[in-house]
Amino acid sequence: MPVYEHLCEKGHKFDRYLKLAELDHPQTCECGGAAKRIISPVMFSIDATNFPSYESPTTGRWITSKTQRREDMKASNCVDYEPSLKDEQTKRIAREDAELEKKVDEHVEKTIYEMPAPKREKLAAEVEHLDIAVTRA
Ligand SMILES: [Zn+2]
Numbered sequence: 001m002p003v004y005e006h007l008c009e010k011g012h013k014f015d016r017y018l019k020l021a022e023l024d025h026p027q028t029c030e031c032g033g034a035a036k037r038i039i040s041p042v043m044f045s046i047d048a049t050n051f052p053s054y055e056s057p058t059t060g061r062w063i064t065s066k067t068q069r070r071e072d073m074k075a076s077n078c079v080d081y082e083p084s085l086k087d088e089q090t091k092r093i094a095r096e097d098a099e100l101e102k103k104v105d106e107h108v109e110k111t112i113y114e115m116p117a118p119k120r121e122k123l124a125a126e127v128e129h130l131d132i133a134v135t136r137a
Pocket residue numbers: 008009010011012029030031032033
């Protein structure tokens with residue numbers, strides 16, 4: 001259930017759980033002053049009574065509380081999904097691709113360098129007509 005922060009006309013701040021249907025209801029502070037919702041710092045409070053239980057996909061255990069979820073996640077070396085994780089994954093793959101490409105380039109370079117001169121000249125003649133850019137670092 002979302003918790004909303006309120007500010008009353010006398011300057012008191014308080015948090016109050018509000019159901020969706022109650023969002024428009026006028027709120028009153030403990031001092032009796034009228035209060036209004038400030039910004040929307042929405043938090044979700046999950047307690048044992050309304051925790052959505054589920055079967056752990058990694059351990060098959062039935063998870064019925066936040067504590068069990070935390071332990072199960074830890075035991076199976078999992079973390080909650082966050083969008084930033086995907087960015088990191090994408091960056092890691094790009095980095096690995098770049099490293100692999102560099103290794104291939106270095107290997108090709110080394111192979112060509114170690115070729116006997118006549119073979120290298122023959123190769124150079126063969127690739128001359130190809131539409132590729134040959135660069136040397
Ligand atoms: Zn007040």
